[in-house]
Amino acid sequence: MRILIRTIALVFVLTMQLSPLAAQQPRQQEEFTPIDQLPPQEQLPAAPLLVGAYAFVLLMLFGYVVMVSRRLSTIRSEVDRLDADVKRIGKG
Amino acid sequence: MPKWFQSTTLLCGALFAISPFVIANAPYESTMGLVQKVFYYHMPSAWVFLTASVICGIASARFLATGNPRHDRTALAAAEMAVLFGLLTLVTGPLWARKAWGTWWIWDARITSSLVGWMIAWAYLILRKYGGPGSEKLSAGLALFGMANVPFIYVSVNYWRTIHPATTVVPKLPFSMGFPLLFCLTCFFLLMFLLMKLRVHVAEQQARLDAIYLSLDEQA
Numbered sequence: 469m470r471i472l473i474r475t476i477a478l479v480f481v482l483t484m485q486l487s488p489l490a491a492q493q494p495r496q497q498e499e500f501t502p503i504d505q506l507p508p509q510e511q512l513p514a515a516p517l518l519v520g521a522y523a524f525v526l527l528m529l530f531g532y533v534v535m536v537s538r539r540l541s542t543i544r545s546e547v548d549r550l551d552a553d554v555k556r557i558g559k560g
Numbered sequence: 561m562p563k564w565f566q567s568t569t570l571l572c573g574a575l576f577a578i579s580p581f582v583i584a585n586a587p588y589e590s591t592m593g594l595v596q597k598v599f600y601y602h603m604p605s606a607w608v609f610l611t612a613s614v615i616c617g618i619a620s621a622r623f624l625a626t627g628n629p630r631h632d633r634t635a636l637a638a639a640e641m642a643v644l645f646g647l648l649t650l651v652t653g654p655l656w657a658r659k660a661w662g663t664w665w666i667w668d669a670r671i672t673s674s675l676v677g678w679m680i681a682w683a684y685l686i687l688r689k690y691g692g693p694g695s696e697k698l699s700a701g702l703a704l705f706g707m708a709n710v711p712f713i714y715v716s717v718n719y720w721r722t723i724h725p726a727t728t729v730v731p732k733l734p735f736s737m738g739f740p741l742l743f744c745l746t747c748f749f750l751l752m753f754l755l756m757k758l759r760v761h762v763a764e765q766q767a768r769l770d771a772i773y774l775s776l777d778e779q780a
Contacts, residue, residue, distance in 0.1 A: 514595035514659050521598045521652040522580070525605065529751065532644050536758055543765045550772050 561761060569754055575747045579740075586740040598656040600740050603730075604748035605648040606674070610710050612641035612752065613677055616684070617707020620700035629767065632696050635703055637759035639684045641752055642706070646678035661723055669716035670724045677713055680706040 579600075589596035616638035623631035653671065654664040665671065680702060687699040717726050733741060 512659055514593060517595055517655045517659050518597055521655040522601060524651055524655075525601050525648050526576075528644065528648060532755070533758075536755070536762060540758070540762045540765065543762065543769055547765065547769055547772065550769070550776075554772075554776075 561758070565754070565757065568750070572747065572750045572754055575743070575750065579744055579747055582740045582743050587736050589737075592660045595656055595659040598652050600744045601748075602649060602652040602656060603741065604744045605645045605652060607745065608748045608752045609642055609645040609649050609674075609678070610713060611749075612638045612645060612756075613681060613703075613706045613710050615756075616642055616681070616703045617710075620703035620707075624697060624700050632700070633760050633763040633767070634756075635700060636685075636688060636763055637756045639681050639688075639699075639703065639706075640759055641756055642681035643678065643685060644755075645748075645752070646674070646681060650675060650678060666723065668722035668724060669720035670713065670722055673709060673713045673716055677706060677709045680709065 583597055583600045586597065586600065588594060616635050619631045619635035619638060622628070623635060657666070658664050684699045684702050684706065687695050687702060691698055714727065716722075717724050730738075730741070
């Protein structure tokens with residue numbers, strides 16, 4: 469009997485807690501109404517996609533050029549350092 | 561680097577700076593509207609990606625046949641171009657598709673085979689970097705598969721059902737859309753040529769540096 473009372477109490481508490489959630493749910497649809505076009509607030513704008521595509525291309529190309537240039541300058545400075553070392557050892 | 565390289569770089573930079581104005585003057589496409597203008601950077605990127613894959617394959621075949629390291633350096637530079645321009649193609653495509661098709665990605669023959677081609681180019685570079693001694697020849701073999709994939713990518717839209725535009729779109733373009741495309745193709749191919757030249761030069765300098773270290777080791 470005690471178990472039954474506890475179970476009923478638990479169900480009652482849970483139901484009370486869930487009721488605000490149920491109140492927030494959208495109203496049940498009884499029919500679908502067709503429209504020709506999406507409402508303006510739901511249409512996907514093209515401009516951010518277009519600008520994003522062009523910005524991505526230019527950024528990646530610029531990044532690659534910078535990366536290769538840095539690699540080249542690192543190699544050149546290393547070659548210069550080695551040349552200087554070789555000359556110093558030759559003189560010594 | 562030779563003197564003409566700097567002047568050609570300036571020319572390429574100027575063409576890229578002008579390209580947004582040329583694209584802005586192109587007419588809108590009737591069904592896709594503004595977002596179709598992604599096409600003017602997307603398609604040249606794709607063509608450069610495919611061309612670089614073919615160059616990588618041919619240079620690799622010549623390297624395997626002759627053992628000349630010059631061909632290997634060309635193949636390496638072309639593989640980097642394939643990765644770079646493949647990435648541009650695979651990112652700009654979904655940005656266009658999201659608006660035009662309502663989805664970022666579809667697993668059709670064209671897009672999937674492009675992704676496979678891009679991953680082969682990546683695999684080439686990873687193998688070169690981490691494969692250890694002898695990886696040049698292994699990666700050269702891989703590049704042949706990358707090249708073999710290119711004709712499949714190109715014709716896939718004509719043989720398999722897809723919503724990707726067919727290859728017949730480009731020859732049928734009106735002048736108002738064809739000129740901006742030709743302009744951007746010139747920009748991208750010129751850029752690919754310059755970047756490849758620069759990358760080959762870096763590889764030559766690296767080879768020179770390795771040779772100096774080797775001679776120092778032998779003297780020591």
